[in-house]
Amino acid sequence: MGTLGSKIQQVLNEPGCATNQAKPSFDRKKGCNRVLAPGAAAGGCAFDGAKIALQPITDVVHLIHGPINCEGHSWDGRGAKSSGSTLYRTSFTTAMTEQDIVFGGEKHLYRAIKEAVRKYNPPAVFVYQTCVPAMIGDDLEAVCKAAARKLGKPVIPVNVPGFVGSKNLGNKLAGEALLDYVIGTEEPEDMTPYDINIIGEYNLSGELWQVKPLLDELGIRILACISGDAKYHEVARSHRARAAMMVCSKAMINVARKMEERYGIPYFEGSFYGIGDMSDSLRKIAQLLVDRGAPAELLGRTEAVIEREEARAWERIAPFKTRLAGKRALLFTGGVKSWSVVAAMQEAGLTVIGTSVKKSTPDDKERIKEIMKDDAHMFDDLKPREMYKMLKEARADIMLSGGRTQFVALKAKMPWLDINQERHHAYAGYEGMVALVGEIDKALSNPIWEQIRKPAPWDVAITQEERSIHVA
Amino acid sequence: MARVTISEKFCTVNPLKMSPAIGAALAFMGVDNSMPLLHGSQGCTSFGLVLFVRHFREAIPMQTTAMSEVATVLGGFDNLEQALVNIADRTHPTLIGICTTGISEIKGDDLAGFLKLIRANNPKLNGIALVDVSTPDFQGTFQDGWAAAVTRLVEELVEAPQFETRVSRRINVLPGCHITPGDIDELRDIFEAFSLDPVFLPDLSGSLDGHIPTEFTPTSLGGISVEQIKRMGSACWTVAIGEQMRGAAITLEHHSGIPYKLFDRLTGLAANDELMRFLSEISGIPVPKKYRRQRSQLIDAMMDGHFYFGGKRIAIAAEPDLLFTMSQWLREMGCTIQAAVTTTESPVLERVPVDEVLIGDLEDLEIRSVGADLLVTHSHGRQAAERLHIPLLRIGIPNFDRLGAGQMVTVGYRGTRDLIFQVGNTLIANAHEPTPESWIPEHKLPGDLVSLQSLQ
Numbered sequence: 001m002g003t004l005g006s007k008i009q010q011v012l013n014e015p016g017c018a019t020n021q022a023k024p025s026f027d028r029k030k031g032c033n034r035v036l037a038p039g040a041a042a043g044g045c046a047f048d049g050a051k052i053a054l055q056p057i058t059d060v061v062h063l064i065h066g067p068i069n070c071e072g073h074s075w076d077g078r079g080a081k082s083s084g085s086t087l088y089r090t091s092f093t094t095a096m097t098e099q100d101i102v103f104g105g106e107k108h109l110y111r112a113i114k115e116a117v118r119k120y121n122p123p124a125v126f127v128y129q130t131c132v133p134a135m136i137g138d139d140l141e142a143v144c145k146a147a148a149r150k151l152g153k154p155v156i157p158v159n160v161p162g163f164v165g166s167k168n169l170g171n172k173l174a175g176e177a178l179l180d181y182v183i184g185t186e187e188p189e190d191m192t193p194y195d196i197n198i199i200g201e202y203n204l205s206g207e208l209w210q211v212k213p214l215l216d217e218l219g220i221r222i223l224a225c226i227s228g229d230a231k232y233h234e235v236a237r238s239h240r241a242r243a244a245m246m247v248c249s250k251a252m253i254n255v256a257r258k259m260e261e262r263y264g265i266p267y268f269e270g271s272f273y274g275i276g277d278m279s280d281s282l283r284k285i286a287q288l289l290v291d292r293g294a295p296a297e298l299l300g301r302t303e304a305v306i307e308r309e310e311a312r313a314w315e316r317i318a319p320f321k322t323r324l325a326g327k328r329a330l331l332f333t334g335g336v337k338s339w340s341v342v343a344a345m346q347e348a349g350l351t352v353i354g355t356s357v358k359k360s361t362p363d364d365k366e367r368i369k370e371i372m373k374d375d376a377h378m379f380d381d382l383k384p385r386e387m388y389k390m391l392k393e394a395r396a397d398i399m400l401s402g403g404r405t406q407f408v409a410l411k412a413k414m415p416w417l418d419i420n421q422e423r424h425h426a427y428a429g430y431e432g433m434v435a436l437v438g439e440i441d442k443a444l445s446n447p448i449w450e451q452i453r454k455p456a457p458w459d460v461a462i463t464q465e466e467r468s469i470h471v472a
Numbered sequence: 473m474a475r476v477t478i479s480e481k482f483c484t485v486n487p488l489k490m491s492p493a494i495g496a497a498l499a500f501m502g503v504d505n506s507m508p509l510l511h512g513s514q515g516c517t518s519f520g521l522v523l524f525v526r527h528f529r530e531a532i533p534m535q536t537t538a539m540s541e542v543a544t545v546l547g548g549f550d551n552l553e554q555a556l557v558n559i560a561d562r563t564h565p566t567l568i569g570i571c572t573t574g575i576s577e578i579k580g581d582d583l584a585g586f587l588k589l590i591r592a593n594n595p596k597l598n599g600i601a602l603v604d605v606s607t608p609d610f611q612g613t614f615q616d617g618w619a620a621a622v623t624r625l626v627e628e629l630v631e632a633p634q635f636e637t638r639v640s641r642r643i644n645v646l647p648g649c650h651i652t653p654g655d656i657d658e659l660r661d662i663f664e665a666f667s668l669d670p671v672f673l674p675d676l677s678g679s680l681d682g683h684i685p686t687e688f689t690p691t692s693l694g695g696i697s698v699e700q701i702k703r704m705g706s707a708c709w710t711v712a713i714g715e716q717m718r719g720a721a722i723t724l725e726h727h728s729g730i731p732y733k734l735f736d737r738l739t740g741l742a743a744n745d746e747l748m749r750f751l752s753e754i755s756g757i758p759v760p761k762k763y764r765r766q767r768s769q770l771i772d773a774m775m776d777g778h779f780y781f782g783g784k785r786i787a788i789a790a791e792p793d794l795l796f797t798m799s800q801w802l803r804e805m806g807c808t809i810q811a812a813v814t815t816t817e818s819p820v821l822e823r824v825p826v827d828e829v830l831i832g833d834l835e836d837l838e839i840r841s842v843g844a845d846l847l848v849t850h851s852h853g854r855q856a857a858e859r860l861h862i863p864l865l866r867i868g869i870p871n872f873d874r875l876g877a878g879q880m881v882t883v884g885y886r887g888t889r890d891l892i893f894q895v896g897n898t899l900i901a902n903a904h905e906p907t908p909e910s911w912i913p914e915h916k917l918p919g920d921l922v923s924l925q926s927l928q
Contacts, residue, residue, distance in 0.1 A: 036514060036538035036540070037538065037554070037558060038536070038537045038538045038539075038551040038552070038554040038555035038558060039509065039535050039536075039537070039538075039554060039555030039556065039557070039558030039559040039562075040535070040555075040558045040559075040562060041514050041517075041535070041536050041538040042514075042518070043514065043518060044514065044515050044518040044519070045513050045514050045515025045516075045518065046515075047515055048515050048518060048519070063483065066574075067491070067574045067608075067609040067610040068487060068489055068490065068491045068609055068610075068613075069491040069493060069494075069512075069516050069519070069520075069573060069574060069609035070515070070519070071487060072487045072489060072490045072491060073490055073491070073494060073519040073520050073522070073523040073870075074519040074522065074523070075486070075487065075852070076852060076855065077522070077523075077526075077872075086855070089855060090485060090486060090855070091484075091485065091486050091487055092483055092484070092485055093483070093484050093487060094482070094483065094484070095484040095487060095489075096574075096610050097610050097611065098608075098610050098611050100610065101574075101578060101610055108482055111482035111483075112482040112483035113483075114482075115481060115482050115483040116483050116485075119485075131512075131513050131544070131574065131575045132574040132575060132578060132609075132610065134541075135544065135575055135578050135579070136578065161513075161541070162513040162514070162515035162516070163513040163539055163540055163541045163543075163544055163575065164540075164541050165540075384531075384688065384690065385688045385690065388687075388688035389688070392688075403522070403525060403526075404525075406525075406531075407525075407529075407530055407531035408531065408688070411531070411684055411685060411688070412688075413684070
């Protein structure tokens, strides 16, 4: 665990993270690994976070070394889409039993890797360490090394026992595994001045495909998306990109920063959510590529596409504006996505009356304040009970949040829209914002709300007229 | 008699089974105002919670002791104490059900001892029932965890009976984890029609039936109350549903001297005839007209439906009691069980109407399902069904890609009748239209048509 311990220290003290750098040096080392309150905690573990970050790599075997609790409840649960292989949706686990606990699970793991490779012949195997084998001392790195040598295939150890920390830490440790074992291990067949990496985008509901056609049109090639709709070889060759975009969340900031450090790939932090953000991102991608030697005419072409697409999106959103004007929305998303979605909703005529800033940085908070003026509340931690009360008292017309709070809204008979990872609709780029506004409108205008809010007949006092009929 | 074999693979591919810890947690959710607590790392809870949210489409009360690496090594006393105090402060439950996980079991945390100390330290826990159950995730499955939690609830909460106070029409019902909230509602109606007064342990029909509470509740929304559990010792009979509940029924019998009757399934004509006979006998009330009529409707549905079931080859994967229930019933409708895969050992397995029952995973099922007419398993069978071009009947937990999982009723005459319609319609919808080539022997077909035919 020595190496894992130092790895954790390293990713927690992330120099690329503005939030962390703003802290006093003592706190900086603690990073963002909050101490969890037993009995009052929510959210996944480090293993969960690592799987979220890597499982979108579509053509490899993701093998979970642990008892059934770790993989049995969560496999094939996320909507990361693939344009090719479906192997990533097949679940592989050692499903450790008591025997493994007593005798150690290393042989079992080795044989499982071998079996998976024999049956499915993937370009690589990612092996995830969980709490139980970490406790009994199974040496993940050693088993993976031996397996890689004997099987002649990359076998990547992802050392993320759940109890080392939060989902966010798991994202980062997953990134470290890519940096240590995958990125830079292969060379691309050809290179162009238009090659980029997109880091931290998982292609949930196919969102990458809402953006890709525009990049294609501009002649910009996604050398690797880490990790949405990615193939193993693409990630292995991603070190030859000319520039990178780190998508909104800070989940994989270590990957972006270290790739800049090691391979000189400049990156910027951007978002595909919201019309303005989408345009900014396209602009910055073009600029970074031009800075690195791509022909300058790319900038002009990019502006033309932006102008065309913005106009088209506004035109499609315009009909909703009158329908949505004055409607009040509560927004609960993870982290920095908040401001970019707030802007988009305002564009559609909605009033955002409150948003969560639990995972936001001070910068994000400033930005939210700026966008929302003073008519809104920022919540650090709104308890479900208070959330319910707000909705029940109809201080909002709709809530946008993740699945965890879905039923707080629905039980208050309040329209709700899923904007978290499990959502079924894609909301990225210009297309996505039009879709989001359409979905908000669909949710708000559904005729069920009026019906279900009417009292039951037995809760309504009978009218004088009815009484007289009854008596007669 | 079926042979039970165990898959010899090292790598489980597409798991069928789930952990006993979340099976136990679900059982605790059938108690009113309860909060299940998994003693492990926070991922243990979070994965299970999301699974139940997707299945029931309800908010799920479930907490974690949030064990860190250090806490795991040093022992979980502090985390458990903090968790119990936090839950008591924040959610005011009547019951906290504590389920262990792999890490707390390997460390060897002595929960019984911990709880005694924690109680002594924290008077604010007075009045909250604390029930712990051992559910290491490297041993047993969901069904085992559920059964173990019910047994522990009986051991910890049921009060010593006083013979004089035995309530003549009170019946304890112990449903297995394959019995849905909808099934419990149906069974309650049936029992009450015989003027019996059933209490269900656990009772998910009060908590996860999908109703709108009048105000926000962070704990379970309903279910059997702790007071009702305490009084279970004064009932006249215990009815257990599913072999998995035998242990809990026997515990209750030893504890309170209540005889039990075990129904290994309640789907199908014969199984429900036996239920009616039993209820009529113990209640002294003739089978109500309503059920005589429902029986007749079921018989009619069996006749209408048998055309579509006869000779169909079915591949099933489910936990033992659910596997047994579904395969028996499908066999009774004229189907052949082509493959049966399950999660763990059980005495009912050898009575599954098939040559071999395999303890394995959904990859095993997929390999054995080629050429089958219907796949029967939980939602994770969807990929196999797609690859094999076979319709999938979703049963058990999880069912995350269809509506109404909690209200699927398969017990009673009426439940069986409706199941015939549901499955029959699936089979009808997937019937193959004849083509000019349908009756030409394969060796006489041009190559591209052979592959087409084999697809059908």
